[in-house]
Amino acid sequence: MKIVIGNDHAGVDLKNKVKEELRKKGHEVINVGTDTLDSVDYPDIAALASEKVLSGEAQFGVLICGTGIGISISANKIKGIRAALAHNEFTAKLSRLHNDANIIALGARVLGDSLAIACVETFINTEFEGGRHARRVGKIEKEV
Ligand code: RB5
Numbered sequence: 001m002k003i004v005i006g007n008d009h010a011g012v013d014l015k016n017k018v019k020e021e022l023r024k025k026g027h028e029v030i031n032v033g034t035d036t037l038d039s040v041d042y043p044d045i046a047a048l049a050s051e052k053v054l055s056g057e058a059q060f061g062v063l064i065c066g067t068g069i070g071i072s073i074s075a076n077k078i079k080g081i082r083a084a085l086a087h088n089e090f091t092a093k094l095s096r097l098h099n100d101a102n103i104i105a106l107g108a109r110v111l112g113d114s115l116a117i118a119c120v121e122t123f124i125n126t127e128f129e130g131g132r133h134a135r136r137v138g139k140i141e142k143e144v
Contacts, residue, residue: 001060003022011108032049042070045071046071061104062105063105072085081103082095089119
């Protein structure tokens, strides 16, 4: 699977760990940065990763900032992106089953590395249930 991963300065370490795990599992990872601790603005990273998901270049996105909040809010402003801020495997799983989320957002200052990695693996390996949930996702996508 092709997965895009992006992060701000708060998420560099966690990004590297997630990236390594995904590559070990045979996934292709597109890294849109950042790779240094110099301060960057998370909306810029959210836009870069979202573009890869919307173009179909990546099947899913992983976005990381300190809390996961700013980067998920930013991604959710982009039409077609459904970014889920996950705190555990349950929310990661339900965001796919019910919301057809195409990006998982994680807080590097909130989650331990192994929990974050487990959330990503659960996320990418869970299929959308469709049915009544498709109707609701359709309503999310409608312009207001
Ligand atoms: C950066 O210090 C921090 O504000 C950012 O990583 C994120 O937590 C914002 O939501």
